Amino acid sequence: MKLKYIPVFAEDADAQISFYTQKLGFNPISNMFFAEGEEYTVLKADNLDVALVVGGNAFKSCIILNTDDCLKDYHLYKTAGVFFSTVPRYLPTGLAAEFLDPSGNRFILLEERNYTEI
């Protein structure tokens, strides 16, 4: 088994898709049906194995985007116009910053850190 698609809630599918493509670097690759009468747009990013899908009757989600450098990607996204609800903060897991997409799905930009070495 495999986890391939993460449905995200969209109030306005077009606004949502343009936010993902213009600010987060996703590309729409196809339209697919995951349930009868529910068509979704599939969006992929180059370095991710899972795709976000927009449309249908999805619920609000919380998406954790893993990065190897939280400050760098935080800065990149901020420059692209993403409004962060928190600055990067230190957690026992690592460093994380949060933002909401236009429909209120919560995104966590997370850099997991190994604190056990040295």
Add this chain to the structure above:
Amino acid sequence: MMDYSKTLRNNNKIYSRSSSQKQNQQYSSDFSLRFVFAGNERYDIGKRHLSIYPDSFLILNRGTQYSTDTDSDIPVQSFSISFDQQFLKDFKDCWTTADSRLVGRGGYKVKQLQEFDETIYPFTGDIRHNVYHLKHYLDNGMHDELLINEYLHHCLINYFSIYNEEIFKKAEKLHFLNPSTKIEILRRLNLAKEYLYSNYNQNISLEDLAEHSCLSVNHLLRTFKQAFNLTPHQFLIQLRLKRAQLLLKSTAYPINEVVNLIGFECPSSFIRLFKTHYKITPLKYRQTA
């Protein structure tokens, strides 16, 4: 290896240098954080000789006179960040008002600090991750100043929380009533600790250590244990074992050589201690590292 020095528009400066040359010059520093990624670098400040290795870093206050040298054959790769006074002041202002967690317990306010305890601190945890990212970013020739300053801002956040951890929290553990006595004793204990960090591969007598820290032997033993939960001897053994790990991982020196380099006399007692401590033999550790 890349050598560069960058001065940002706000006058923060970053230096990366790989060399093993002796520098006889005397320098006067800004407030700065000093790291090495390979080898070691010795800072001579007055009578103090402080050696930093890849597991530790040094802070220098503005105006401190120092010169540098190295004790090792491994080429030194040093990295340092100097902070502009205004950047530091803005940081302190916003940091102490924004986050009350970062105010030390017992009423010590970092904001009131004009000078930091100029000593060796452990280079682990978040500061290590952030400095590695910053270095990686600069090594690749990138130079977005906003991002670089973001990294620098975070290095300060990390440094201040290390300061809280290493100075205020440890001072709090000392059994004295007067807060300023606690801070003064801890300052002296840090003299002992930096002596261990810098001379870890030498034979160090308790008398030397006590003299270096301006404490009596009894006083040193008692307060060191209170603050760091370890005797100076236990601290030294742990430090040697950690540095043995570094050498095993990053060099091809045979085990016997490593044993010598970290100041152990007998390979078999080193191997036994290493195994007790890390549940793995030095050789196996090297193979898996």
